[in-house]
Amino acid sequence: MPHTAPRLARIEPFHVMRILGEAQALAASGRDVIHLEVGEPDFPTPQPVIDAGIAALQTGKTFYTGACGLPELREAIAGFYRERLGAAVTADRVIVTPGASGALQLILALLVGRDDEVLLTDPGYPCNRHLVSLLEGRPVNIPVDARSNFQLTPELIRSHSSARTVATLLASPANPTGTVLDVDEIKILQDVCNQNQQQLIVDEIYQGLVYDSPHTTALTASDQLFVVNSFSKFFQMTGWRLGWLVAPEWAVADLEKLAQNLFLAPPTTAQHAALAAFRPDTLAILEQRRQELQARRNYLQHALGQLGLIVQARPEGAFYLWLDCRRFTNDAEQFARELLHAEAVAVTPGRDFGDQGSAYSIRIAYSQPINRLEEAITRIGRHLRNYCAAA
Amino acid sequence: MPHTAPRLARIEPFHVMRILGEAQALAASGRDVIHLEVGEPDFPTPQPVIDAGIAALQTGKTFYTGACGLPELREAIAGFYRERLGAAVTADRVIVTPGASGALQLILALLVGRDDEVLLTDPGYPCNRHLVSLLEGRPVNIPVDARSNFQLTPELIRSHSSARTVATLLASPANPTGTVLDVDEIKILQDVCNQNQQQLIVDEIYQGLVYDSPHTTALTASDQLFVVNSFSKFFQMTGWRLGWLVAPEWAVADLEKLAQNLFLAPPTTAQHAALAAFRPDTLAILEQRRQELQARRNYLQHALGQLGLIVQARPEGAFYLWLDCRRFTNDAEQFARELLHAEAVAVTPGRDFGDQGSAYSIRIAYSQPINRLEEAITRIGRHLRNYCAAA
Ligand SMILES: Cc1ncc(COP(=O)(O)O)c(C=O)c1O
Ligand SMILES: Cc1ncc(COP(=O)(O)O)c(C=O)c1O
Numbered sequence: 001m002p003h004t005a006p007r008l009a010r011i012e013p014f015h016v017m018r019i020l021g022e023a024q025a026l027a028a029s030g031r032d033v034i035h036l037e038v039g040e041p042d043f044p045t046p047q048p049v050i051d052a053g054i055a056a057l058q059t060g061k062t063f064y065t066g067a068c069g070l071p072e073l074r075e076a077i078a079g080f081y082r083e084r085l086g087a088a089v090t091a092d093r094v095i096v097t098p099g100a101s102g103a104l105q106l107i108l109a110l111l112v113g114r115d116d117e118v119l120l121t122d123p124g125y126p127c128n129r130h131l132v133s134l135l136e137g138r139p140v141n142i143p144v145d146a147r148s149n150f151q152l153t154p155e156l157i158r159s160h161s162s163a164r165t166v167a168t169l170l171a172s173p174a175n176p177t178g179t180v181l182d183v184d185e186i187k188i189l190q191d192v193c194n195q196n197q198q199q200l201i202v203d204e205i206y207q208g209l210v211y212d213s214p215h216t217t218a219l220t221a222s223d224q225l226f227v228v229n230s231f232s233k234f235f236q237m238t239g240w241r242l243g244w245l246v247a248p249e250w251a252v253a254d255l256e257k258l259a260q261n262l263f264l265a266p267p268t269t270a271q272h273a274a275l276a277a278f279r280p281d282t283l284a285i286l287e288q289r290r291q292e293l294q295a296r297r298n299y300l301q302h303a304l305g306q307l308g309l310i311v312q313a314r315p316e317g318a319f320y321l322w323l324d325c326r327r328f329t330n331d332a333e334q335f336a337r338e339l340l341h342a343e344a345v346a347v348t349p350g351r352d353f354g355d356q357g358s359a360y361s362i363r364i365a366y367s368q369p370i371n372r373l374e375e376a377i378t379r380i381g382r383h384l385r386n387y388c389a390a391a
Numbered sequence: 392m393p394h395t396a397p398r399l400a401r402i403e404p405f406h407v408m409r410i411l412g413e414a415q416a417l418a419a420s421g422r423d424v425i426h427l428e429v430g431e432p433d434f435p436t437p438q439p440v441i442d443a444g445i446a447a448l449q450t451g452k453t454f455y456t457g458a459c460g461l462p463e464l465r466e467a468i469a470g471f472y473r474e475r476l477g478a479a480v481t482a483d484r485v486i487v488t489p490g491a492s493g494a495l496q497l498i499l500a501l502l503v504g505r506d507d508e509v510l511l512t513d514p515g516y517p518c519n520r521h522l523v524s525l526l527e528g529r530p531v532n533i534p535v536d537a538r539s540n541f542q543l544t545p546e547l548i549r550s551h552s553s554a555r556t557v558a559t560l561l562a563s564p565a566n567p568t569g570t571v572l573d574v575d576e577i578k579i580l581q582d583v584c585n586q587n588q589q590q591l592i593v594d595e596i597y598q599g600l601v602y603d604s605p606h607t608t609a610l611t612a613s614d615q616l617f618v619v620n621s622f623s624k625f626f627q628m629t630g631w632r633l634g635w636l637v638a639p640e641w642a643v644a645d646l647e648k649l650a651q652n653l654f655l656a657p658p659t660t661a662q663h664a665a666l667a668a669f670r671p672d673t674l675a676i677l678e679q680r681r682q683e684l685q686a687r688r689n690y691l692q693h694a695l696g697q698l699g700l701i702v703q704a705r706p707e708g709a710f711y712l713w714l715d716c717r718r719f720t721n722d723a724e725q726f727a728r729e730l731l732h733a734e735a736v737a738v739t740p741g742r743d744f745g746d747q748g749s750a751y752s753i754r755i756a757y758s759q760p761i762n763r764l765e766e767a768i769t770r771i772g773r774h775l776r777n778y779c780a781a782a
Contacts, residue, residue, distance in 0.1 A: 001641060002590065003557060005504035005526070013648035014458075038455075045453040053448050053660070062436040062630045064429075067405075098489050098632065101655050113396035114505055114527050130652040135396070136505050136527040166394060199393065239453045239659030241489065241632070250392060257404035261521040264492050267658050268630030269444070 010133040014126065016348045019336055023346040034368060034376045037346040039175065040238045041293075041319060042367045046277075046285045049237065053273035061272050067260040069096025069244070070271045077244055080278050087219035089246055095255055096244045096266045100205045100230035103245035104169075105131055106258050107201055107226050110251060111167050112137035119160055119168040121152060122354030123322070123361070125175045125203070140165070143356035150177040150313045150322070151185075154192045161196045168193050171203035172218070173210060173317025176353045176363040180210060180316040187221040200225040205243070206318040208234035208286070211294040213316060224248045231270070233318070234286065235277045240270035293319050296366040296373055303377045304364070307384055312361070319366045326360045328387060336362055342386070343379035401524040405517065407739045410727055414737040425759060425767045428737040430566065431629045432684075432710065433758045437668075437676045440628065444664035452663050458650040460487025460635070461662045468635055471669050478610035480637055486646055487635045487657045491596045491621035493650075494636035495560075496522055498592055498617050500649050501642060502558045503528035510551055510559040512543060513745035514713070514752070516566045516594070531556070534747035541568040541704045541713070542576075545583045558590045563609070564597035564708025567744045567754040571601060571707040578612040591616040596634070597709035599625035599677070602685040604707060615639045622661070624709070625677065626668045631661035684710050687757040687764055694768045695755070698775055703752070710757050717751045719778060727753055733777070734770035 016037055027033045044050075068074065074091040081089035097103040104127070112118060114136040120128050122141035129139035142160050144150045157168055168189070172181040181189070186202060193200040202218040204227055219227055230243030247255055259265075276282055300321060301311050312324040329335040332349040339345050348365070350358030366373065407428055418424045435441075459465065465482040472480035488494040495518070503509060505527040511519050513532035520530035533551050535541045548559055559580070563572040572580070577593060584591040593609040595618055610618055621634030638646055650656075667673055691712060692702050703715040720726040723740040730736050739756070741749030757764065 003588065004501055004642075004645060005507070007504065008501065008645050008649075011648055011652060013644075014651045017651075040455055044451045050448050050453070054445050057441050057444050057448075060435045060441075062441070062628065064431055064629045098658075099655060101653065105653065109525055110395055110399065113398065116396070127652045127655075134500055134649075134653070135525070197394065237453065238455045239656070241654075241656070241658040251395075253404075254395060254399050257402055258525075260405045260408075261402060261518045262492065262496065262525070263632075264490060264518075265630070265632070267632040267661065269660065270658065 007133050007136065011130045012126070015351050019340060019346055019348070022337070023340055026340065026344055031344045033344045033346055034372055034379070035346050036364045036366070036368065036376060037348045038367060039365060040367065041233065041236050041289070042369070043236045043289050045237050045240070046282045048276045048279055048282045049235070049273045052276035053269050056269045056272035061268055063268065064265045065268050065271060067263065067265050068256055069266050073271050073275055076275055076278050081217060081219060085215065085217045085220065087217050088223070089219055093246050093249060093252060094244055095247065095252070095259060096242065096271060097259065098243070098263055098266050099232060099241045100203065100228050100243040101127065102263060102266070103228040103230070103243050104128065104203070105262065106255050107228065107245060107247070108132060108135055108137070109258050109262070110254055111199055115164060116166040117162060117164045119152065119157060119165060121150065121170070121174070122356040123150070123176055123350065123358065124354060125171060126352045128169055138164070141354055145357065146312055149179045150174060151179055151181050152189060154188060157189065157192045158196070161198065165196065165198050167199045167201055169201040169203065171205070173206035175206070175318060176320050176348070177313035177322040178315035178318040178320045179313045180213060182213065183216050183218065183221050186218045190222050190225055201228065202226070203228040205230045206233050209290060209293060209319060210317040211297060219246060231274050231277060236289070237270070237274070237277070240273065241267055242270040242274055293366065296370055299370060300364065300366050300373055307377070307381050321364045321366065323362050323364060324360060325362055328384060330360050332358065332360055332362050339380065339383050343383045345376050345379050398524050398527065402521045403517070406742050410731060410737055410739070413728070414731055417731065417735055422735045424735045424737055425763055425770070426737050427755045427757070427759065427767060428739045429758060430756060431758065432624065432627050432680070433760070434627045434680050436628050436631070437673045439667045439670055439673045440626070440664045443667035444660050447660045447663035452659055454659065455656045456659050456662060458654065458656050459647055460657050464662050464666055467666055467669050472608060472610060476606065476608045476611065478608050479614070480610055484637050484640060484643060485635055486638065486643070486650060487633065487662060488650065489634070489654055489657050490623060490632045491594065491619050491634040492518065493654060493657070494619040494621070494634050495519065495594070496653065497646050497649050498619065498636060498638070499523060499526055499528070500653070501645055502590055506555060508553060508556040510543065510548060510556060512541065512561070512565070513747040514541070514567055514741065514749060515745060516562060517743045519560055529555070532745055536748065537703055540570045541565060542570055542572050543580060545579060548580065548583045549587070552587045552589065556587065556589050558592055559584050560592040560594065562594035562596070564601060566597070566709060567711050568704035568713040569706035569709040569711045570704045571604060573604065574607050574609065574612050577609045581613050581616055592619065593617070594619040596621045597624050600681060600684060600710060601708040602688060610637060617642070622665050622668060627680070628661070628665070628668070631664065632658055633661040633665055684757065687761055690761060691755065691757050691764055698768070698772050712755045712757065714753050714755060715751060716753055719775060721751050723749065723751055723753050730771065730774050734774045736767050736770050
């Protein structure tokens with residue numbers, strides 16, 4: 001085997017792909033699989049956005065744009081912050097990227113030198129720790145649980161910081177738990193980061209998908225933190241690969257040169273299409289869908305609890321429930337595989353998201369219509385009964 | 392100024408953006424600017440590809456695909472190698488990426504650990520050395536000139552290799568020179584790399600844009616090298632951000648896990664559109680355009696020579712001429728700026744491409760129709776006469 005970079009030993013594949021592969025094979029063999037494992041909304045991209053994409057193609061918008069994106073899109077994003085979220089963001093602080101993935105990579109490439117440390121939650125979004133490893137930095141995975149609603153606290157940040165810590169990366173709403181930090185909490189965490197010469201990065205990719213609190217942004221707390229966002233989730237444009245970041249002024253020129261070298265530019269048609277994402281007709285569609293997601297969450301949270309699958313974090317946002325399955329298993333991967341083969345319901349075992357509680361946790365994405373969720377609950381209930389009867 | 396990663400000091404912005412900015416300001420003020428500075432063909436994406444993209448949007452192809460791309464696109468790319476280029480490539484060795492940019496990043500992330508060295512040509516494509524720095528590796532920029540047709544030779548590779556050298560990265564056809572290596576030459580270079588425990592990466596992004604030799608691929612030389620390619624240049628899909636790589640079998644699983652974590656997936660609509668790129672009607676359009684580029688090259692090479700601007704490399708491919716302007720200047724950046732302001736012709740000063748000869752070299756992209764190139768020649772001729780008269 002030829003030599004590869006040592007970082008490869010620290011970077012893991014998405015383990016859920018094995019479950020997904022088995023689920024696809026089952027579906028191909030004729031089984032009616034209910035997919036609750038995929039981290040994307042089941043809604044198609046809103047029609048006004050599709051139409052704008054088609055119009056862009058019809059008018060030959062197929063050339064490179066500048067590395068930071070179309071000026072009018074940067075302005076539209078800044079306007080969204082100002083008008084809808086009350087944050088004084090200017091267009092020059094907005095950089096359009098290939099997904100939130102691209103935004104996370106740019107910010108980490110700016111901040112993380114070799115052996116520099118980045119504080120992360122465990123459980124958390126799997127790519128984060130691997131992006132830190134890519135850059136030869138060290139992810140510091142901080143175990144979190146229900147006591148802090150699966151988020152970081154000032155104490156956790158302080159006690160895990162070292163002279164090498166350069167950044168703390170949070171998500172609100174979070175993946176896989178759906179928990180939310182309010183702006184006051186973020187402000188406090190930012191002050192702690194600043195006292196420790198760290199930057200705070202807030203991943204707001206699930207922004208807007210909140211059910212118990214108003215739609216807010218960390219940017220109302222400060223213009224000195226980094227915010228990551230995307231058209232993938234709230235705007236339901238996953239396959240378009242378009243996101244953005246908002247940076248403090250001082251960081252923009254460096255981020256731009258990184259964007260030039262890493263990506264050249266974000267996708268052009270997607271950028272033209274995204275100009276329609278902020279239109280009132282699009283936002284009305286998205287608000288309807290948010291309400292639909294809320295109804296699904298309410299239904300599932302209750303129904304799963306009835307079955308003895310406990311939602312271990314307050315799922316105030318995103319479209320995930322993080323379940324404690326200890327009553328039934330201490331091997332969530334095995335449990336997920338059995339559920340798939342017995343009842344054709346696909347869920348994500350905890351392992352991808354970290355070590356903390358992952359052996360007994362699964363993530364359920366409520367990315368199916370209510371009637372399918374009802375069917376899923378019937379199947380899961382039957383499985384658990386058979387499971388207990390067999391044990 | 393807050394702490395940033397030390398690599399930022401080694402990563403440069405695209406200096407040509409300053410010229411581009413000035414050119415855009417001139418155009419906005421009403422001047423008729425001739426753009427010979429941009430690295431993309433002036434042709435719009437071929438209509439069958441546009442139509443396939445529109446159809447994909449109309450049928451709701453807006454969700455994530457797998458990290459390595461649509462199976463049918465991987466198969467279509469492999470089929471292109473087998474049927475058109477005579478290389479026995481299987482679909483599982485093809486990974487679809489966000490541009491050649493994404494492919495270069497994946498391969499380097501696989502191979503380059505901290506302080507590992509990668510051999511590159513100087514002049515060469517600017518992003519390569521910065522992608523190596525991103526990963527905490529060390530780019531080794533090897534000065535090349537007309538003696539080796541601006542490509543590496545076995546002697547150059549041997550004399551610049553060290554125990555830390557993990558890869559050699561070439562481009563054929565090359566940017567900024569347009570020079571081409573034939574398959575026999577590549578085979579020899581690969582043998583040298585292998586003797587030195589290095590991997591060979593061949594960037595074939597300008598494949599198919601060749602004017603004096605048949606359309607070939609390094610993959611006919613060996614299945615143990617890495618090939619980078621893209622829909623950007625030959626297929627004229629720059630803004631779609633879609634490329635691919637072909638890897639040796641042993642590397643595929645590791646590249647897939649990197650792709651999952653870095654990008655999640657390449658853009659979906661672009662992938663569906665690209666399925667139409669290999670159709671006979673598309674390929675017929677592209678062949679016509681290739682002939683048009685050849686005619687432009689022939690015209691410009693002759694006309695620039697007449698003006699005393701010497702094409703210093705054999706421009707057998709891509710759409711670039713690498714000019715020696717020593718008769719007129721030793722400050723190519725100043726020269727480019729004066730040409731822009733005096734005659735509204737925009738060209739790229741050598742600096743972005745490296746140090747070797749860059750003070751007196753400029754790159755001209757023949758990405759304008761012949762009648763515009765004729766006008767450019769008239770203007771450049773006038774400028775050079777005034778320039779010499781003033782000196
Ligand atoms: C928390 C979080 N951040 C970032 C991303 C990346 O998304 P994208 O690159 O599609 O914007 C995801 C995707 O699932 C996510 O869950
Ligand atoms: C030699 C070379 N490689 C790679 C690229 C990246 O192109 P893309 O990411 O659009 O495929 C370019 C673009 O100009 C190039 O010239």
